Amino acid sequence: MQRAFFLIVFTALALxxxxxxxxxxRAPADESPIGKVIAxxxxxxxxxxVAVVVVAGGQSNAKVGxxxxxxxxxxxxxxxxxxLVFADDTALNIFSNARMELTEFVYNPSSTLNSSLFNLAKxxxxxxxxxxxxxxxxxxxxxxxxxxxxxxxxxxxxGEDGSVKFSTLIEVxx
Numbered sequence: 134m135q136r137a138f139f140l141i142v143f144t145a146l147a148l149x150x151x152x153x154x155x156x157x158x159r160a161p162a163d164e165s166p167i168g169k170v171i172a173x174x175x176x177x178x179x180x181x182x183v184a185v186v187v188v189a190g191g192q193s194n195a196k197v198g199x200x201x202x203x204x205x206x207x208x209x210x211x212x213x214x215x216x217l218v219f220a221d222d223t224a225l226n227i228f229s230n231a232r233m234e235l236t237e238f239v240y241n242p243s244s245t246l247n248s249s250l251f252n253l254a255k256x257x258x259x260x261x262x263x264x265x266x267x268x269x270x271x272x273x274x275x276x277x278x279x280x281x282x283x284x285x286x287x288x289x290x291x292g293e294d295g296s297v298k299f300s301t302l303i304e305v306x307x
Contacts, residue, residue, distance in 0.1 A: 166200035167238040168219035173197060175213025177227070180206040201235055208232045209256065221247070223263035223271070231256020236274070240265055250274060257290045 170179075177195040182204035195215060201207065209215050209231045217225045221240045227233055237250040247269030254276070262282050265271045271282040273289065277297035280289075290298040 164202045166220075167203055167235065167240070168201045168217045168223075168225075170195050170197055170199040170201070170215065171218050172214070172216035174215075175229075176210035177213055177215035178208050180208070203235060203238050206232065206234045219249075219263060219265075221263035221265040221269075223249075223260060223265060225251075225260040226258060228257040228259075231258060233258065240269070245269065248272075253289060253291050255291050255293070257288070259286075259288045261286045 170177075173195050179195045179199060179201060181202060195207070201217060207215055207217070207227060209227050209229055211229055213229055215227045217227070219225070219238065219240075221242075232254045233256070234252040234254070236252050237248060239249070240247045242264070245268055247265045248271070249265055249269070250272045252274040262271060266282045273280045273282060273287075275289065275291050275297045276295040277291075280287075280299065286301065288300045292298070
């Protein structure tokens, strides 16, 4: 019940959050943002493929409103969570000690040639597939397999040993 409530709240936040495109972050010259951070708990970082600003000592902590780009690597620390929403309304939660590369994301609302590929190297994530999962090619790569997503709400865990557990979350209407 708590998980279903969380998904409903998370999805509602996602639908409204991406429409606010104002951000102090500057896009790399050849790329548009593919999504943005809508919530952070604990410590999370975003490593941009194209360095916009070099921060002394490495990466800076992610914060609400930060934009993500194709090729970025997102990571969470212990007891942390990072929530992202993408241009097609896909909502993604990345939990403690996770690492994911946003390898590919091509989305045009008037096209059926859309595609995305997220590479989960370790950790746990839950997501609600957006428009691309219904009318495009949405894939999630893990050390064990590459999954094709078709409009599902999924929970994926990549263990320390590389094992993968995948489950589909079901919305219970009361």
